[in-house]
Amino acid sequence: xxxxxxxxxxxxxxxxxxxxxxxxxxxxxxxxxxxxxxxxxxxxxxxxxxxxxxxxxxxxxxxxxxxxxxxxxxxxxxxxxxxxxxxxxxxxxxxxxxxxxxxxxxxxxxxxxxxxxxx
Amino acid sequence: xxxxxxxxxxxxxxxxxxxxxxxxxxxxxxxxxxxxxxxxxxxxxxxxxxxxxxxxxxxxxxxxxxxxxxxxxxxxxxxxxxxxxxxxxxxxxxxxxxxxxxxxxxxxxxxxxxxxxxxxxxxxxxxxxxxxxxxxxxxxxxxxxxxxxxxxxxxxxxxxxxxxxxxxxxxxxxxxxxxxxxxxxxxxxxxxxxxxxxxxxxxxxxxxxxxxxxxxxxxxxxxxxxxxxxxxxxxxxxxxxxxxxxxxxxxxxxxxxxxxxxxxxxxxxxxxxxxxxxxxxxxxxxxxxxxxxxxxxxxxxxxxxxxxxxxxxxxxxxxxxxxxxxxxxxxxxxxxxxxxxxxxxxxxxxxxxxxxxxxxxxxxxxxxxxxxxxxxxxxxxxxxxxxxxxxxxxxxxxxxxxxxxxxxxxxxxxxxxxxxxxxxxxxxxxxxxxxxxxxxxxxxxxxxxxxxxxxxxxxxxxxxxxxxxxxxxxxxxxxxxxxxxxxxxxxxxxxxxxxxxxxxxxxxxxxxxxxxxxxxxxxxxxxxxxxxxxxxxxxxxxxxxxxxxxxxxxxxxxxxxxxxxxxxxxxxxxxxxxxxxxxxxxxxxxxxxxxxxxxxxxxxxxxxxx
Numbered sequence: 167x168x169x170x171x172x173x174x175x176x177x178x179x180x181x182x183x184x185x186x187x188x189x190x191x192x193x194x195x196x197x198x199x200x201x202x203x204x205x206x207x208x209x210x211x212x213x214x215x216x217x218x219x220x221x222x223x224x225x226x227x228x229x230x231x232x233x234x235x236x237x238x239x240x241x242x243x244x245x246x247x248x249x250x251x252x253x254x255x256x257x258x259x260x261x262x263x264x265x266x267x268x269x270x271x272x273x274x275x276x277x278x279x280x281x282x283x284x285x
Numbered sequence: 286x287x288x289x290x291x292x293x294x295x296x297x298x299x300x301x302x303x304x305x306x307x308x309x310x311x312x313x314x315x316x317x318x319x320x321x322x323x324x325x326x327x328x329x330x331x332x333x334x335x336x337x338x339x340x341x342x343x344x345x346x347x348x349x350x351x352x353x354x355x356x357x358x359x360x361x362x363x364x365x366x367x368x369x370x371x372x373x374x375x376x377x378x379x380x381x382x383x384x385x386x387x388x389x390x391x392x393x394x395x396x397x398x399x400x401x402x403x404x405x406x407x408x409x410x411x412x413x414x415x416x417x418x419x420x421x422x423x424x425x426x427x428x429x430x431x432x433x434x435x436x437x438x439x440x441x442x443x444x445x446x447x448x449x450x451x452x453x454x455x456x457x458x459x460x461x462x463x464x465x466x467x468x469x470x471x472x473x474x475x476x477x478x479x480x481x482x483x484x485x486x487x488x489x490x491x492x493x494x495x496x497x498x499x500x501x502x503x504x505x506x507x508x509x510x511x512x513x514x515x516x517x518x519x520x521x522x523x524x525x526x527x528x529x530x531x532x533x534x535x536x537x538x539x540x541x542x543x544x545x546x547x548x549x550x551x552x553x554x555x556x557x558x559x560x561x562x563x564x565x566x567x568x569x570x571x572x573x574x575x576x577x578x579x580x581x582x583x584x585x586x587x588x589x590x591x592x593x594x595x596x597x598x599x600x601x602x603x604x605x606x607x608x609x610x611x612x613x614x615x616x617x618x619x620x621x622x623x624x625x626x627x628x629x630x631x632x633x634x635x636x637x638x639x640x641x642x643x644x645x646x647x648x649x650x651x652x653x654x655x656x657x658x659x660x661x662x663x664x665x666x667x668x669x670x671x672x673x674x675x676x677x678x679x680x681x682x683x684x685x686x687x688x689x690x691x692x693x694x695x696x697x698x699x700x701x702x703x704x705x706x707x708x709x710x711x712x713x714x715x716x717x718x719x720x721x722x723x724x725x726x727x728x729x730x731x732x733x734x735x736x737x738x739x740x741x742x743x744x745x746x747x748x749x750x751x752x753x754x755x756x757x758x759x760x761x762x763x764x765x766x767x768x769x770x771x772x773x774x775x776x777x778x779x780x781x782x783x784x785x786x787x788x789x790x791x792x793x794x795x796x797x798x799x800x801x802x803x804x805x806x807x808x809x810x811x812x813x814x815x816x817x818x819x820x821x822x823x824x825x826x827x828x829x830x831x832x833x834x835x836x837x838x839x840x841x842x843x844x845x846x847x848x849x850x851x852x853x854x855x856x857x858x859x860x861x862x863x864x865x866x867x868x869x870x871x872x873x874x875x876x877x878x879x880x881x882x883x884x885x886x887x888x889x890x891x892x893x894x895x
Contacts, residue, residue, distance in 0.1 A: 174450035174469040175435035203438035203447060212435060276573055280543045 170221055170238045177238065178202060179212055183222060183231050191227045291631070293408035295339050300508045303335035306601045307514050313597060314517070317590075321582060322525035322575065324594050329498075329518040331601035336501050336511070339636055411507060418503045433458060433466050446480065455479050457492045475545040478538070481530045489529075491522055524575045531579050543573045617752050618646030619696070621745055628742050630702040632667060633660040641700050642669060645693040650674050654712070664705035664726070664875055667697060673713035691725070692755040698730050699738040699751060706877055724887075726877025733758065773811065774818040780804035784835060794834045808839055813885040816843060820889050823860035833857055847886040864889050 172180065182197050183189060189197075191213070198204040204212075213229065216222040221238075223230050310328045317325050436449035445462070450469035457463050465483040467476075486492060498515060505511045527546070531539060546569060582590070615621070623644040629637040639656055647653070652672050659666035671690075694707045710722040731737060734754070741751035784801040791797065798805050808815050819836050822828060828836060833856035841848045841859075849866050853859035867886050871879045879887045 173435070174448070175437050178437050201438065201441050203441075203444075204435075208434055276547060276570060279573060279577060280540055280547070 170219075170233055172221075172238055175202070176212060176216060176221075179209075180216065180221060180231060180238065183229055184235060187230045188228050189230075191224060191229055194229055289412060290404060290408045291634075293411050296411070296504060299336055299339055300505050300511070303332050303505070304508065304510050306335045307332045307510055309597075309601060310514075311517070314521075319578075320590055321528055321579070321587075322521050323528065324590055326518070326521040326525045327594060328597065328601075329514065329521065331598050332514055333498065333501060334602050336505055414506050415503055418506055422499070422503070429458065436466055439467060455483055457483050457486050460493065460496075463487050463492045474541070478530065478542050478545040481534060482526060485526045485529045485533075489526070491526065495519065495522065520571070524572055527572060527576050528579050531576060532581055539577055539579075543576050546573055546576065616749050617756065619752055620644040621748055621752075624696065624700055625742070625745060625748060628700045631660075632658050632665040632701055632704045638667060638697075638701055641697060642667075642693075645696060646689060647671075648689055659706075664877060665703050666706040666708060667701070667704055668708040668710065670710045670712065673711060688758070692758060694725050695730055695734065695738060695755060695758065696751070698725075698727055699742045699748070702739055706875075724876055724880060726875075726880050728877055729880050732881070773814050774821075777808055777811065777815045777818040780808050781832065781835065785832060792831070794831065794838060797831070797835060798838065805839075809842060812843055813888060816840065816885060816888045820860070823857065826857065828857045828860065829855040844885050847883050860889075 179198065179202065182194065182201065186193070186197065191210075194213070195206050195209045198209040199206075213222065213224060217224050221231070221233050223232050310332055313328060314325045317328075432451045433447070433449055436447035436451070438444075439446045439448045445464045446467070447464055448467045448469045448471065452466060452468050455465065455467045455471070458466055465480065465487070467479065471479065498518060502511055502515045527542070530542065534542075624641060627637040627640040627644065629641075632638060635656075635658060638658065642653060642656060650673060652674060654670035654672045656670070657668040659668070690709050694709065697707055698704060705727050706724055708722060708724045738751065741747045780801075781804075783804050784797050787800055788796055819840050822836060823833070823840075837853060837856040837859050844863075849863055851859055851862050853862075863886070867879065867883060867889050870883070871887075871890065876887070876890075
């Protein structure tokens, strides 16, 4: 089973196709505008790229998917990593430090300041 | 090339003034550390104004009054720039005159003056820097626009809020229709705070203010202080934005909001990634501390701060008033520092020329009206119109067309390098002095002062030396030497009236003249000072009688070698012919030339100008 990696926006777009396929491309433009806030040109650009990669198929203005939902994986974004630390400030700070080069001392200080304010 | 350098020197001027104001703002900011940051944010408006406006209104309450005299070297960079400009101007003129061709002056200028070369190089480097920064930023703008093209609506029911995994920090993007862009997968805990923060940015038009400020920064890129100002301004903008969120949502959210800041506003390059300065951790630390310490000020404290800020803004934006009224240091009534600071190579630099005129003393009751600059063709000239409010000015010791104006004109010749002629015109409410005017040419002044007066504009000491010399310079021709025009006119008129009384029987004018030797002697002794009145009587026309006859004789006697060969038939025709003659030679040569060669005859032109 091949593993396709998609960006967040592509994933949302393909999700619409999975839900509605087979779907007319005009209808797809309408749905993309409504749900994603995309202009017609953006929809067609993304559609073309996904067709080139063999993820979607556009034949006579009818769009269908060529891959199943299980085969697809989203790219992990930075914010996705942050999401995993949700609720756990110390852990988050560790990740934060690695990327942002804030010294451990400064991070501890910030944490302390916020905690003091919470009391 | 010259216009580029003029623009550059204006920008440098503005940068210098803005730097003083910026230092002031930075100082006040320190004092306002505990106050809401909106006040610090507002203060930057004064710096912004100084960076884009070459001039301003004047007020006794000007911050520059305090700062500028204390910082003497201020005139130095400006003078340097100006000196460079001047040299280039001369160098290029010189080469053009020797008809080397249009492509060579630059090379010639390089050979002529290292300073002008430096100046030219400076303005070119400046322009290149502006271009590079501008292009780089436009490029960055489109790069981000491309990145967020596929951003999707966070919620189909919320317009203008998008998310995308192509970015890592939330920001507002777009000019006409600003939209909030969030990194994909933002946690539900942080989302409301992030949205609240970005919404405040949109409501306050920060998304327009920041790029505008950055554009101005690009123009002043050579001034490191302005980069610091921009960084501080953005910090104040963010902090006051945080405060607004807390104010809107209540003190209770402080801790959660701070945590969200930690989580998301990490490397806040809010509006677009190309922001020139990325603020690291320190900024977040300060922002979190600021949020936690923020208290909405009590009403009266807030009001007091608003009043202080408003006063400060006026102080920062206003230019100092010239002259003695402000208590600024003057020397014999001349604001020497101001004069030197506004020294200019060009008549065309209107703001400087006017600043110079206004830095010189005037007799009481006289106000400056419109100033006209003749810059399109040689001779380059300045025409100053004065309005006489108060009749007492007429009888004042330094009468209206007296020495003060003459001395001021000499100073103008010293401080405006390329001015060739200065015209002074007067108007008053009574109409009595309507139309009096005179002109001075540079060559004439050089004759009087025995040298180039521009040499005196080098430094304070020299300028004071010139001012000292001026106190013993009197309007050498022109209408008065301490007396007023009106006095002179009255004197001539009285004498003429006496002469004409007797002997009634005679029709020979010489009988009348011989009968009144004292009166005739008085008029002849007045020399050219008698002419304005006599000419003005002729100018009324119809002087064909005895009075006309007497006036013709007196005029021609005073004019002496300046007179024309002309046999008059009715006296008025002599006046008309002589006037035509003077006008013709003025058109053929120049007013300055006529002033030099016909110092008396030129007065015939004076009475009819207004």
